[in-house]
Amino acid sequence: MLDINIIRENPNAVKENLKRRNNPEYIELLDELIKKDKEWRKLVSENQELRHKRNELSKKIGEIKSKGKNASKEMKEVANIPKKIKDNDEKIEKLQKRIQVLLFKIPNLIHESVPIGKDENDNVEIRRWGKEPKFDFKPKSHLEIGGKAIDFESGAKASGSGFVYLKGDMVLLDLALQRFAIDFLTKKGFTLVEPPYMVNQRTYNSMIGDPFEFSEAGYKLDGEELYLIPTAEYPLGGMYIDKTLLKSELPMKLAGVSPAFRREVGTHGKYAKGLFRMHQFNKVEQFIICLPEESWDLLEELQKNSEEMYKKLGLYFRVVNVCTGDIGKKQSKQYDIEAWMADGKFREIGSNSNCTDYQARRLNLRYREKEGQPPKGFVHILNNTAIATSRTMIAILEQYQQKDGSVKIPKVLQPYMNGKKFLKFY
Template identity: 40%
Template structure:
C-alpha cells in the first residue's frame, strides 16, 4: 500500500503509473474525493473530541468541589450528552469512509521503478542478461513429461484420480530428485549466501495475506480453508514476510535474510487451458524462497544480490538461462521492479520462468507495519522487503529432466548433486 499523503500529493503520477500496468484507474479517481471527505470529517470530529476531553476534566473537578460547583457540573452534563451523540454519529460516518478509503488504497498498485520498461505483457519484457548456452543433443530431446512417463517417475493420470487436473505424482528418482534439489538449494543459500533457514506454517490468516498483497484483490487465486480464517500459502513469501508484521526492528539487525522451503498452493483461477501438459503449472508445487528485510538505502543493491544468489543455483546445476526485466504491464501488483529468471527447456524449445525476484520498497512493510528504528533516531521508519524464488523446485526438476536426458532415455545426475545421491545404507 502506498502512503495516503503520497497518493494525495501525487495523484496524477499514481494514475499514470497504474495505467502503465494496464490497470483501471477509477479507484485512483475515487480516492481523491473520499480522501478529501475524510480529512474534512476528521477535523470536525477531532475538535469535538477535544472539547469533550476538556469538559470531562472540568466535570471531574467540579464534582469534587462545593455544592455550587456540583450544580455547575450538572448543567454541563446534558450539554456534553449532546456533544457525545454528535461525536458518535460522526465517528460512525468517519469509520465508513475510512473503510472505503482503505479498500481503495489496498487496490492501488505499487509505483513501478523508473528503470522498468513500459509495456503491456510478457512480450515486452526486456532481456537483462544470459548465462551459458543451449545444450546440443545427438538425438531429438523429449519433453519432461515424456521423459518422466517413459521412466515411470511422473504419473499424471493417477494424480488426477487422487486430486484432479494440475496435480502430479512423483515416484522414485523424480521424488528423490525433488528432495535433493530442495536440500541443495537450502544448503547453498544458508552456507554460502548467509541466509537463515526458516520453516513457516503453510496455512496463514487473512491479515498475513493482506500484508503481502494477495488479499483483498487476488482471493480467487488462493485456496481457502472452509469455515476457517485460513488460506493455503501461494508462496513462502507470505508467512516469511509476515514474521515481523507489526514489529519494530533495530537497524543493526538489518538486513535480515531468510530462506524457506515450502509447498505452494495456487488455484490460478484464470489459467485453465494454459500449460496443461507436464509440471509447469500445478496447483501444488515446491519452492525455496529468499526473503530480505533491508533499509531503504540498500534495497536496490540487495535485489541485485538476491538475483545473483538465485542465479547461482542454475549456474551450479549447469543449466542455461536468461534474466528478463519485467515490463510495467507484466509486473506484479506489489512490486516496483522484478527480474524473472527463465531456464532453457530443450524438450519444449523454450525459456520458462523459474524464479521471480522483486523489490517491493515499503509497499508490503506499510501494509504489514514492519518498521525499524534507524540508529540514534527516535522515529521509526518502514523497512524495505525483497523476495525471490531460489528456485521453484518443480520447475528445476523438469529443467534437469529435459537438459540432462540421455539418448537411452535415462537422466544423468548433475555433478553438484551427486553427493546427495550417495548410498547411506
C-alpha cells in the same frame, strides 16, 4: 499498501506512475481514494472543532451559572453537539473502511527502470547464460522422459487435476535440488527456516498483492480463517507482524523451505504442461527484510544468487526485466529467470521482486535506529525463488536428456543423489 501521505502530497506523481501499468481501473481507484480521503479529513477536522466548541461552551455555561444568570441558550447549543459528533463518527468509520479497501486495491509504485509494456511478450531480455542444447535426435518433453516416475494419472484419481505422484529417482532429484539450494544459501549467510504451511487472514492479506481480487487463488480451509501457503514468503513475513526491528539487525536474510499450494485461478490459456503449473510443489525461497536504502542493491544480490545456482546446475537460461503490464501488484520491480525447454521456448522458472514497503505497511513492520528510540519508518521486503523444484526439474530433464532416454545428472547434484550420474526411467 502505499503510504497515504505520499498520495496526499504528490497525487499527480502517483497517478502518472500508476498509468504505466496500463490499467485505467487503478486511476479510478486512486481518484476515489483522493476524494474519500478529503471527505474523511474534513469530517475529522469538523469533529475536532465540535469537541473544542463543546468544551468551550461547557466552560462558559459554568461561568454563567456561577454568576446566577440564565445559560439556557448555551445549554441548548451544547446539547446538539453530541448528535453531530456521532453522525460524523459513523460517516468517518464508513469512509475509513472504504479507504482501507482502496489502499489494498491500488498497486505499488513502479521503479523507473521497469519497461513499459502490455503483457509478458513485452518483457525485456537482459542477458542469457549457457548454450542452447543440441541433440542428434528429436528431444522429448519431461513427461515423455520421466514416464511412470511422473504419475499425473494417479494424482488425478487421488486428488484431482494438477496433482502428481513423483516416484523413485524423481523424488531424489526433487530433494537434491532442495538440499543444493539450502547448502548454497546457508553458505551465503541466510538463516534456514521451515515455516508453518498455513497462515491466517491477516498474514495472507498482508503478503498478497490484492486480497480482494486474488484470494481465490489460494486454498482456504473450510470454516477456518486459515490459508495454505502459496510460497514461504507468506509465513516468513507473518513471523514479523507488528514488530519493530533494530537497524543493527538488518538486513535479515532468510531461506524458507516449504511446499507451495496454488489454485492457479486466472491462468487459463497459459502454458500448463506437466510439472510446469501444479497445485502443489516444493520451493526454496530467498527472503530479505532490510532498510529502505539497501533494497535496490539487495535486489541485485538476490538475482546474482539465483543466477549462480542455475549456472552451477549448467542450465541454459535468460533473465528478463518484467514489464509494467506483467509485473505483480505488490512489486516495484521484478526479474524473471526463464529456462530453455525442449520445444525451444524459454519459460519462467523463478522470479525476484523488490516490494519496497508495500507489504511492510500491512504487516506493521518497522525499524528503529537504537533501542529505546521511536520507530524511524517501515522496512523494505524482497522475495526471490531460489529453486522451485518442479520447473527446475523440467529444465534438467529436457536439457540433459540423452539419446538412450536417460538423463545426465548435473555434477553439483550428484552428491545428493547417492553418487548417481544418470537418471534412468526405462
